[in-house]
Amino acid sequence: MRSPSASEFAPLPPVTLNHRWPLVFSIAVLSAASAVFAWRQNHLAAVGGPISVAKTLWLNYMLIAMYVVPFFLWREKTLAPATRSLFGWLFASFALRAPIELWVIFFTRGWRCGYGITHDLLTIGLMAFLRWRMSPDPGRRDFAALRVVTLLQITLFVEMFMAWEFSRLASPAEGIYFAADTPHFRFVNVASWIAVAIGYPALLYLLSRSREELAHV
Numbered sequence: 001m002r003s004p005s006a007s008e009f010a011p012l013p014p015v016t017l018n019h020r021w022p023l024v025f026s027i028a029v030l031s032a033a034s035a036v037f038a039w040r041q042n043h044l045a046a047v048g049g050p051i052s053v054a055k056t057l058w059l060n061y062m063l064i065a066m067y068v069v070p071f072f073l074w075r076e077k078t079l080a081p082a083t084r085s086l087f088g089w090l091f092a093s094f095a096l097r098a099p100i101e102l103w104v105i106f107f108t109r110g111w112r113c114g115y116g117i118t119h120d121l122l123t124i125g126l127m128a129f130l131r132w133r134m135s136p137d138p139g140r141r142d143f144a145a146l147r148v149v150t151l152l153q154i155t156l157f158v159e160m161f162m163a164w165e166f167s168r169l170a171s172p173a174e175g176i177y178f179a180a181d182t183p184h185f186r187f188v189n190v191a192s193w194i195a196v197a198i199g200y201p202a203l204l205y206l207l208s209r210s211r212e213e214l215a216h217v
Helices: 017-043 053-074 081-108 113-133 140-167 183-207
Strands: none
Touching (some): 017 053, 053 081, 053 140, 053 183, 081 113, 081 140, 113 140
C-alpha cells in the first residue's frame, strides 16, 4: 500500500456548513453517550464491569474514528469516488460488527478478544487492498483524506494491542469486558492514556481545514 509522503500533506477539503455541524453534533452526542455509559458501568453493576476514565476516552475515540469520521468522509462529495468508497467500506465493516458484538456481549456473554482482533486485522487488510487499487496519483485533496486512512490503520493496530493485553489480564467469559481503574489493569490504562493523548490531537489535526492552504490547491 502506498502511503502519502510528507510533501503531499494537505488539509481536508472544506466541508459545507450543512456537513460541518452534523459532524460536530455527532461527535458531541457520542462523547456524551460515552460518559453516560461509563457512569452506568461504574455505578449500576452493569454487565462488563467497571471502566476506567482512560478506557472510556479510548472507547469514545474508537467510536469517533471508526464510525463518525468514515461516515462523513464517505459522504464528502469533494473527494474522489474511490476515496469515498474506501471510507464507506470502513464504515460498513464496523456497522456490521456493532450489532453482532453487542448481542454477544450483553445477551450471550460469549465475546472473546480474539474476535475483535480478527475483525480489526481483516479491516486493516480491506483498507490496504482498497488503497492499493486506487490511482497512484490521486488529487491533492484526496491525499489529505488518505492521511486519515493511515491514522485509522494505526488506530486499529493499537486497538489490537490493547485487546491482546486485556486478554492476558481478564476474560470476557468471566463477565469482565472493560479495564477498571485498578492496579491490576495499570499497564492497559497507562497505554490507553498514551494512545488518547496522541490519537485525539492527531485526528483533530487531520480533520482541520486550512482555507489559506486550500487556496493554493
